Amino acid sequence: MKIEANSQESVRAKLDELDRKGRERDRVSGELATMDIEIERALRLAPIPLLLEYVREQVSDIQRQSLSTTRRGALVSQLEGLLDSPICICGRPMDESAKQHVAGQIKSTAGVTLTVEAIREDNLKATLEALSRYKSPEIELALRRRDQLVTDVDSLTEEIARLKAETGDVSPGHAAELWRKVGEAEMNVKSRRESLQRLREVLQTLEGSIGSLRRERETLASRQQETAQLAEQARLARGLFEAASELIAWRIDETRSVIEDETSKIHHAVTNKPDEYVGVEIADIDYSLRVRNAAGRLLEPESLSAGEKEALAFAFIAGLNIASGKSAPFVMDTPFGHLDINHQRNLVEALPKLPSQITLLATDRDLPPQLLELIRPRIADELLISRMGATEDASIIGAAS
């Protein structure tokens, strides 16, 4: 804007010149208009100089054809003066006969009627005489001046057009307004520079923050990458866990089903109520054992008798052993103490059907001879355990007799 204002200031002189030229053109145009009117007026009378020859000729004709009233009046006056004079104009004395002749002439001349027509003719002749002396106006000078004025107006118009083109649409008022705006703009610039400085300081601080934030962002990005990897691993682990859980649940169900089947078979063999108890089931929540009766009800172990509990325990342990597929050695310590005779026989008869090596610890009361005889063909070895003495904490294992 300042540049523009300087530019405007430089054209101010041109604007002044433009104003001056405009006024000059108005003045010259006015003079030209006046000169045109003067020329027009001169041209209205232009036929006269062309016809002056004819006017003069007409004046001469009229002079020849008529005596003017003026001349007649002058003649009468002259004749009247002659009557009073003693000598005639020819030099001879004015005698009586001469005076009578003059008086007759005065009478005849004065007797001529001055008609309106004659007066008009006299006036016309006078006008024609005046016209015959007509002098043309200085039209040449007027035309030259007019031509000069036309040239001046054209020149001024051209110059004004050039100045207008150079100054555009700028006016002096516009230039002053621009300078006022320059002042305002400079104040704005100063204010904005101060603001800019403050902003630079803020920017510097922010740039520092940006550096640390960038580093933090990079750290976070790497962490984010790690997090993403971990999340992926977690997702995989969760998938594996879910698959494993599903597999485990399936495996549990399968194993439990196998255990239940094996346990139920053995329990059916050892129980003394094979018609009442139809199977053994393992609970979902705590894996406790229940016996399903023929009516479909599940019986808690607490509701069974002591012998039935032992039969159920034997069936479950044996079932687990079979279901494990390992055929682990099976050690039984005085297992028949709480069993009735039917349970004892059932259990003893079931022992040879187990796929495991069985070590049976029993007293002669636990395993009376009739029961022992039931399994003797299946016994690999029979040992006798006896105390060494009442005061020694030791036993002697020897071959049974």
Next chain:
Amino acid sequence: MIRMSERTNFRPSAEAKGYLDKLKDDHIFGRSVDGYAFAAAVAMKEAADIDALTIRNRTDLTEVATLDDEVRLALESGAIVMQKRRQLPAPADGAAMVEIVSKYAEVGIVMLRERWNGKTALQIQHEIKKLMVG
């Protein structure tokens, strides 16, 4: 001396009036009738022949009285002298005087039109000046 009837209209041919209007529009003369009078004066000065002329397609221009009296008087003088030189009787009345002046004007317009063809208004005015100063 017979003078033109002031209340009579000049009645040039349509063609002549068209040229007079152009002269006025080009600001050569302020009025058409001024060009008309000038044309008549030129024809008289150059002793143009008007015998064979018959003005056709006539149209009203303006009243005779619109001309300055001095111009009228000069034209009338010219008409009378020209009639005398041509050994013709002077016009019998104002209308006849108007007709004689009109014939000279009609012939003069044709002459001027030929001379001024292709010239600017300023050039024509300078031509008029030359004719005026003889």
